[in-house]
Amino acid sequence: MKPTSIEIIKxxxxxxxxxxxxxxxxxDILLGVEPKDFDIATSAKPHEISAVLTKVIPIGxxxxxxxxxxxxxxxxxxxxRSDSGYSDGRRPxxxxxxxxxxxxxxxxxxxxxxxxxxxxDQILDFVExxxxxxxxxxxxxxxxxxxxxxxxxxxxRAIRFKNTLGFQYHPETFVAIKQHANLAGxxxxxxxxxxxxxxxxxxxxxxxxxxxxxxxxLAEILPEVQALKGLAQPQEFHREGDVFDHTxxxxxxxxxxxxxxxxxxxxxxxxxxxxxxxxxxxxxYDHHAERGGxxxxxxxxxxxxxTRDTKAVQWLVAHHMMLxxxxxMEVGRRRHWFLHPRFLDLLELNRCDVLGTDPADxxxxxxxxxxxxxxxxxxxxxxxxxxxxxxxxxxxDIRPGEKVGEVLEALRMEQxxxxxxxxxxxxxxVRKNANA
Numbered sequence: 374m375k376p377t378s379i380e381i382i383k384x385x386x387x388x389x390x391x392x393x394x395x396x397x398x399x400x401d402i403l404l405g406v407e408p409k410d411f412d413i414a415t416s417a418k419p420h421e422i423s424a425v426l427t428k429v430i431p432i433g434x435x436x437x438x439x440x441x442x443x444x445x446x447x448x449x450x451x452x453x454r455s456d457s458g459y460s461d462g463r464r465p466x467x468x469x470x471x472x473x474x475x476x477x478x479x480x481x482x483x484x485x486x487x488x489x490x491x492x493x494d495q496i497l498d499f500v501e502x503x504x505x506x507x508x509x510x511x512x513x514x515x516x517x518x519x520x521x522x523x524x525x526x527x528x529x530r531a532i533r534f535k536n537t538l539g540f541q542y543h544p545e546t547f548v549a550i551k552q553h554a555n556l557a558g559x560x561x562x563x564x565x566x567x568x569x570x571x572x573x574x575x576x577x578x579x580x581x582x583x584x585x586x587x588x589x590x591l592a593e594i595l596p597e598v599q600a601l602k603g604l605a606q607p608q609e610f611h612r613e614g615d616v617f618d619h620t621x622x623x624x625x626x627x628x629x630x631x632x633x634x635x636x637x638x639x640x641x642x643x644x645x646x647x648x649x650x651x652x653x654x655x656x657x658y659d660h661h662a663e664r665g666g667x668x669x670x671x672x673x674x675x676x677x678x679x680t681r682d683t684k685a686v687q688w689l690v691a692h693h694m695m696l697x698x699x700x701x702m703e704v705g706r707r708r709h710w711f712l713h714p715r716f717l718d719l720l721e722l723n724r725c726d727v728l729g730t731d732p733a734d735x736x737x738x739x740x741x742x743x744x745x746x747x748x749x750x751x752x753x754x755x756x757x758x759x760x761x762x763x764x765x766x767x768x769x770d771i772r773p774g775e776k777v778g779e780v781l782e783a784l785r786m787e788q789x790x791x792x793x794x795x796x797x798x799x800x801x802x803v804r805k806n807a808n809a
Contacts, residue, residue, distance in 0.1 A: 377444045378411035388425045390417040393488035413450045474499045509540040517549035525556040529568040536577040554589035566676040579621040600647035607656040613731040623729030638689035639725045666691025705786030756788040759799035
């Protein structure tokens with residue numbers, strides 16, 4: 374990808390235009406990180422880019438943004454521009470094609486406003502971005518209030534960059550974020566979701582959540598999580614603090630390879646506690662897991678997650694307390710859970726839940742894990758069904774209905790326990806237990 378991007382710059386340069394790497398890829402290069410993408414900024418206008426390069430797709434031509442395809446890679450190429458007005462808090466009302474300096478000045482943060490000429494090995498820095506990289510500062514270009522009012526998503530982007538890069542906020546940046554925190558709630562659901570996904574996939578997510586809570590942003594975009602702040606826990610089981618503190622401790626226990634669904638499930642596993650809090654012989658949250666699954670559905674639908682992602686996280690949250698019952702289950706029922714495709718995620722959620730607790734006791738988790746490994750040696754996959762519904766109806770001389778499903782499930786439990794292994798045994802079981 375990198376050599377191809379250099380060839381594109383050469384092509385534009387040979388045609389008489391300025392062209393540089395721009396934005397995030399320059400920042401990453403200076404930080405010693407391999408860029409995922411190489412965006413290009415140029416003095417060539419959209420129709421001139423199309424004329425010079427072989428395959429170009431207009432993805433935002435009115436804003437001077439084109440997508441070039443070369444050697445199987447895609448590159449975003451944007452004409453130098455300045456913006457005029459952001460009445461919707463997202464897109465400029467009008468753009469004017471200009472030069473590299475003006476283009477840098479309309480960008481969000483100084484560390485994203487750098488250009489690099491790979492042909493001359495030269496940095497173009499009109500916004501003191503290199504200084505802020507050296508000082509590890511997140512600073513808006515020019516007036517921070519204007520930058521936020523132009524695009525409200527920049528509030529979340531500032532929090533993400535600060536934490537994923539391990540930087541600090543410039544004081545003026547921090548003040549502006551706190552002052553305009555309410556605008557974060559005006560950002561489209563899809564953009565909030567995408568930004569949160571980028572944060573949650575990084576090891577610094579717990580710190581980012583603390584920043585969102587501290588600045589007032591969390592209450593605007595995830596009020597259900599904000600409600601965990603100050604929510605008391607029973608001291609005999611949770612000395613780490615309130616439910617919010619426990620949640621962040623669980624998030625910090627996540628392993629680097631954890632999936633997106635597992636990360637969200639750990640983050641939201643106790644989301645139902647705010648609505649189930651009560652004090653009897655002690656503080657209790659009866660059925661908080663089930664209620665949590667319902668709240669996850671509300672959050673994920675609001676943020677426009679896919680149905681698949683929503684169901685995955687809902688299942689994990691709704692069942693996260695079930696693990697404590699596994700050791701007392703009959704063999705067939707236990708293996709029913711062990712063979713669920715998300716059981717290992719459920720087990721990992723439990724590990725994080727425990728490690729986010731003071732005192733932390735992994736005894737039950739370790740016993741379940743050992744039993745899981747033992748059971749899967751005996752039965753590594755779901756047993757093949759021995760009878761169909763039609764065969765059950767024929768044996769019992771009954772019509773379609775709930776009874777058929779109940780018999781098949783009872784038979785499945787016997788198979789999981791390896792009490793039944795042949796079709797003849799299955800038929801005998803159905804006859805003997807028809808009226809059970």
